[in-house]
Amino acid sequence: MEYAINTETEFARDVLEGLTATNKHLSSKYFYDQRGDVLFQKIMKLPEYYLTQKEFSILDQYKDAILQPFLSSGQPFNLVEMGAGDGLKTKILLRYLQDSGCNYTYYPIDISGTVLEQLKCDLKQDFPSMCITPITGTYKRALEEQKWEEGRRNLFLFLGANIGNFDRELAVNMLRRISEALNAGDYLLIGFDLKKDPEVILQAYNDPKGVTRDFNLNILSRINKELGGDFDLAKFKHWPMYDPLTGECRSYLISMETQKVTISGLDKEVYFEKAEPIHTEVSKKYNNYELGQLAEESGFVITRDFEDKEHFFTDSLWQKQ
Ligand code: AVI
Numbered sequence: 001m002e003y004a005i006n007t008e009t010e011f012a013r014d015v016l017e018g019l020t021a022t023n024k025h026l027s028s029k030y031f032y033d034q035r036g037d038v039l040f041q042k043i044m045k046l047p048e049y050y051l052t053q054k055e056f057s058i059l060d061q062y063k064d065a066i067l068q069p070f071l072s073s074g075q076p077f078n079l080v081e082m083g084a085g086d087g088l089k090t091k092i093l094l095r096y097l098q099d100s101g102c103n104y105t106y107y108p109i110d111i112s113g114t115v116l117e118q119l120k121c122d123l124k125q126d127f128p129s130m131c132i133t134p135i136t137g138t139y140k141r142a143l144e145e146q147k148w149e150e151g152r153r154n155l156f157l158f159l160g161a162n163i164g165n166f167d168r169e170l171a172v173n174m175l176r177r178i179s180e181a182l183n184a185g186d187y188l189l190i191g192f193d194l195k196k197d198p199e200v201i202l203q204a205y206n207d208p209k210g211v212t213r214d215f216n217l218n219i220l221s222r223i224n225k226e227l228g229g230d231f232d233l234a235k236f237k238h239w240p241m242y243d244p245l246t247g248e249c250r251s252y253l254i255s256m257e258t259q260k261v262t263i264s265g266l267d268k269e270v271y272f273e274k275a276e277p278i279h280t281e282v283s284k285k286y287n288n289y290e291l292g293q294l295a296e297e298s299g300f301v302i303t304r305d306f307e308d309k310e311h312f313f314t315d316s317l318w319q320k321q
Contacts (some may be wrong), residue, residue, distance in 0.1 A: 012266060015107040015223055016072050019263075019278070021268045026219050028165055028251075028281035029138075033222050039215040041086060048203045051193050052089070052312035059092040061067045061308040065187060066317060067096060070155055076103040078148040079255050081157040082178075083141050084108030091126070098127055105131040105149060109142045124242045143177045154186040159315065161193040164284040167248070169285055169292075171284070175298035187249060188300060191315050196305075198242045205240035205249050207281065213238035216280055226264035235259060235305055239277070249287035252277040291316060 011030060018025045032040065044052040059066070070077055079097070081090060086107060099103060106123075110116050116134040123132055135142050148154070156178060164170050178188060193201075205212055216238045223229040236253040241248070255272035262269050286294070288305065292312070295302050301316035307314045 006220070009092065011222075012227060014067055015227060015263070016266050019268075024272075024276065024281065025279040028219075029111060030202060030219050030222060031215060031281070032115075032227075033218070035221070036215065037115050039218060040210060042211045043207070043215060044088075046204075046207050046209070048207045049212075050200070050312055054308040054310075055159060055161075055191055055315060056089055056092070056270065056317040058313065058315050059089055060309050062315070063092055063096045065304070066306060066315070067093060067100075067102075067155075069157065069187060070104070070153070071100050072099070072268075073153070073301055074103075075153060076105075077153040077155060077303075078107060079104050079155050079157065080107040080109065080148055081159070082109050082142075083158065083160060084110045084119060084134075085160065086116060090157065091123075093157075093241050094123070094127060094130070098130065102303040105133060107133050107135055109137070109139065111136070111138055139174060140177070143181050146181055147249045154182055155182060156182065156188045157188070158188060161191050161283070161313070163190060164193055165282060166174045167282055167284065170295065172297050175294065179233070179299035181318055183213055186320045187303070188318040188320070189315055190318060191313065193283070193285045193292060193313055194311060195244065195247050195287045196310075196312055198244050200312075201242045201249055202240060205242075205251060206238070210238075212240070214251060219280055220253065227263050229261060231261050231262040232259075236278075236303060247282040247290075249285065250279060251281040251283075252279055254278075262275050288314075 048293045113136040142303040217233050239252040255276045259272050303317040305314045305316045
């Protein structure tokens with residue numbers, strides 16, 4: 001197949017920059033095309049990927065306490081969700097809000113338009129009277145554009161440990177942007193995966209069925225499909241590693257031999273040494289002390305931490321100062 005040279009898209013620019021850097025890297029935000037979305041849905045159902053089940057149980061157990069500031073006031077509010085995905089966990093909160101007769105508009109933000117379309121259809125079936133305004137795009141753009149209604153109280157959701165996919169510096173930047181988009185007294189409910197037995201963490205990113213491997217490798221398939229690359233996926237190994245000090249679980253794709261890859265859409269040949277890595281993802285874990293620091297640095301106070309019994313995961317309720 002012929003590919004027009006396309007350096008116009010953000011994806012093309014980032015791939016070019018990442019694969020020509022001294023330490024090769026690709027951003028995990030590009031995992032999520034149609035196939036990536038399906039693979040991530042599968043990951044969330046894996047027994048090793050404890051994050052989803054833990055957060056599910058937290059939201060179910062503490063929904064009343066979490067939503068209390070909004071249940072009692074009777075005022076309309078905005079419920080803005082960063083990285084809504086399939087909304088499965090959020091539905092627990094949505095159902096509770098609906099049953100309590102709350103007046104709110106739900107603004108799910110996601111980089112994947114496909115996922116948002118699906119979510120909207122789904123929610124319209126389950127909650128026909130719900131006001132829902134999906135926002136397709138990056139968090140950064142959504143926070144700049146602020147399409148939600150002004151003059152209302154806001155509850156932002158940033159669930160699923162999505163903040164863990166930013167290193168600490170970027171996480172503080174992102175949280176400050178959220179804080180700037182909020183008014184004093186508004187809330188942010190944010191999910192963090194907590195530091196724990198390294199083996200448990202590593203298994204979550206290295207499941208025996210290889211779903212996470214395929215998810216990681218999907219970024220190369222995407223370059224092949226969208227930019228005319230000729231990556232041979234069999235020549236790359238999925239390699240997650242966890243550093244208990246930084247709390248970073250970092251995923252790599254390791255070139256198993258010396259090779260040349262051509263990306264015709266970028267008019268580029270990329271050379272790999274044997275055992276050379278491409279860094280693709282960081283999934284950062286925190287402890288409670290680090291959470292307190294993060295909240296303070298970004299203009300929030302922690303109202304309460306809602307944790308599962310094993311203290312694997314927390315949904316932390318923060319209030320804008
Ligand atoms: C979306 N994000 C929080 C997931 C994580 O745990 O970092 C993505 C993921 N990567 C591998 N497995 C799941």
